[in-house]
Amino acid sequence: MEAAAKRARAGGGSAPDRLSALSDELLRHVLCFLPSRQAVQTTVLSKRWVDLWRSVPAINLDSTDFRGADWGKSKDFTTNLLMLHNAQFLDVVRLWFSYMNRVFSYPGPDMDRWVRRVIKHHPLVLDINIGRSFRHEFQIPLVGSAFGRLKTLRLGGVCLDHSFAERLNSGCPVLEDLVLDYCRNEFDAIRSDTLKNLVVRTCSSNVAGVLIIRAPCLASLSLHFPYYYYRNGLLLAAGNSLARASISSVGDVTERGQAILLRSLFNVTSLELYGFSAVAFLDKALGKFPIFDNLRTLSLNRCFLSERDVHKFKALGRFLQKSPNLEKLNLKNFWYFEGIERKEQSNDKPRLKTVRPVVGPIEFPILENLRTLVLDECDLRDSFRILRHFLRSSPNLEKLTVQCCELPEGSVERKGKAKKTHFQSRNLVRFQCLKLKSTEIIYKKGGKVKELVSFLLDISERAPMNSILLTQV
Numbered sequence: 001m002e003a004a005a006k007r008a009r010a011g012g013g014s015a016p017d018r019l020s021a022l023s024d025e026l027l028r029h030v031l032c033f034l035p036s037r038q039a040v041q042t043t044v045l046s047k048r049w050v051d052l053w054r055s056v057p058a059i060n061l062d063s064t065d066f067r068g069a070d071w072g073k074s075k076d077f078t079t080n081l082l083m084l085h086n087a088q089f090l091d092v093v094r095l096w097f098s099y100m101n102r103v104f105s106y107p108g109p110d111m112d113r114w115v116r117r118v119i120k121h122h123p124l125v126l127d128i129n130i131g132r133s134f135r136h137e138f139q140i141p142l143v144g145s146a147f148g149r150l151k152t153l154r155l156g157g158v159c160l161d162h163s164f165a166e167r168l169n170s171g172c173p174v175l176e177d178l179v180l181d182y183c184r185n186e187f188d189a190i191r192s193d194t195l196k197n198l199v200v201r202t203c204s205s206n207v208a209g210v211l212i213i214r215a216p217c218l219a220s221l222s223l224h225f226p227y228y229y230y231r232n233g234l235l236l237a238a239g240n241s242l243a244r245a246s247i248s249s250v251g252d253v254t255e256r257g258q259a260i261l262l263r264s265l266f267n268v269t270s271l272e273l274y275g276f277s278a279v280a281f282l283d284k285a286l287g288k289f290p291i292f293d294n295l296r297t298l299s300l301n302r303c304f305l306s307e308r309d310v311h312k313f314k315a316l317g318r319f320l321q322k323s324p325n326l327e328k329l330n331l332k333n334f335w336y337f338e339g340i341e342r343k344e345q346s347n348d349k350p351r352l353k354t355v356r357p358v359v360g361p362i363e364f365p366i367l368e369n370l371r372t373l374v375l376d377e378c379d380l381r382d383s384f385r386i387l388r389h390f391l392r393s394s395p396n397l398e399k400l401t402v403q404c405c406e407l408p409e410g411s412v413e414r415k416g417k418a419k420k421t422h423f424q425s426r427n428l429v430r431f432q433c434l435k436l437k438s439t440e441i442i443y444k445k446g447g448k449v450k451e452l453v454s455f456l457l458d459i460s461e462r463a464p465m466n467s468i469l470l471t472q473v
Helices: 002-009 024-031 036-044 071-084 108-119 164-171 255-263 284-288 312-321 385-391 422-428 450-462
Strands: 058-062 092-097 125-130 152-156 177-181 189-191 197-201 211-214 220-225 234-237 244-249 270-274 297-301 328-332 339-341 351-353 372-376 399-403 438-443 467-472
Touching: 036 058, 036 071, 058 071, 071 108, 092 108, 108 125, 164 189, 234 255, 244 255, 372 385, 438 450, 450 467
Parallel strands: 058 092, 092 125, 125 152, 152 177, 177 197, 189 211, 197 220, 211 234, 220 244, 244 270, 270 297, 297 328, 328 372, 372 399, 399 438, 438 467
Antiparallel strands: 339 351
């Protein structure tokens, strides 16, 4: 074989065609990973490949593959491909029509015909995405019981009518993964006895103020509430299998709705929250919440940013009290509020102001199991206040990361008084992190990290294993 290859390179013969030696079944599997347009183009290789693409158990059509071609050519290709395809069952169907614009009329009848055609092949995975130009104008057609094999359904930019929820429960008996992205939902509930992973991202709804999810087998949940929709949040019945949840609550979702949602997530092991209000964490109902015994990883991003969230430290303390087994905590954009404060004189420029939190009567809890702490883009200008609380409350902390935070600039004279530095108040830190091994300071070019480095070096006397790494980004 090596001799044949050498002869081919030397021009003395041709190398053996190893690809053609593979079975048709294996070749069809390889073609599954190609865009359908490229799969059809393999017909030029040899007679062996002429009809192979017809029985490939995958359809992968993306309008971006037809850049530069007019709509008529891409439409004819798609129609011929689907009409000539003869696989009995399809494993994957991907129809992405994102590269369409208003220059063309809405191709609704063609799209409806194409989707009906592929659905009849009983796909395992169905992925349909409509571009921004015609978003919410296409509706999934009803096609008997063709979803009996469907395990993964991804829909982007489509309109889902009131019957979608019923079809989801009764017509998809083995569905495990559902992704709804930028869809218009004309239903108020998602019910499935088999669903394991659910993503609802930036969907709109004019028929429901609250989204109801009943999925006893749900293991992973990702929700992004857009402005003005689902103002009352979510009613979740997920059973004990829910392990991971990522919730973005922005816009007009009420604090009460946020609190109700938090209560339903008590069983998760990993939780990401974005845009939650301190009022939600301080809701009276939170005192009756069950303990988040399983929670190991918590990420809070842009929570407590409202100007009225001055009790954010109290809210954080109360939630951490409910998470006794927490091992990793990531705080991003904590305390730092960029608001515009205008002066009375019109010729003065507006200035940014920072709203400082009010420490409530609830003590910051001792976090016995916390091993990793990340402070990302947090406000540490008040002598590292939040960092101090963690250092004296986390006896088993091993890794600390301070990333792109707002830092104090050192001692500065203001109206005859010197600004307090950590050296003048270090007795306030009852340092407990004796097991701290690694501290990384990630800062932007030009960032003033001297005060923070001095602070960490000063307290490292009681953590001899701690190494400090500076990384500029």
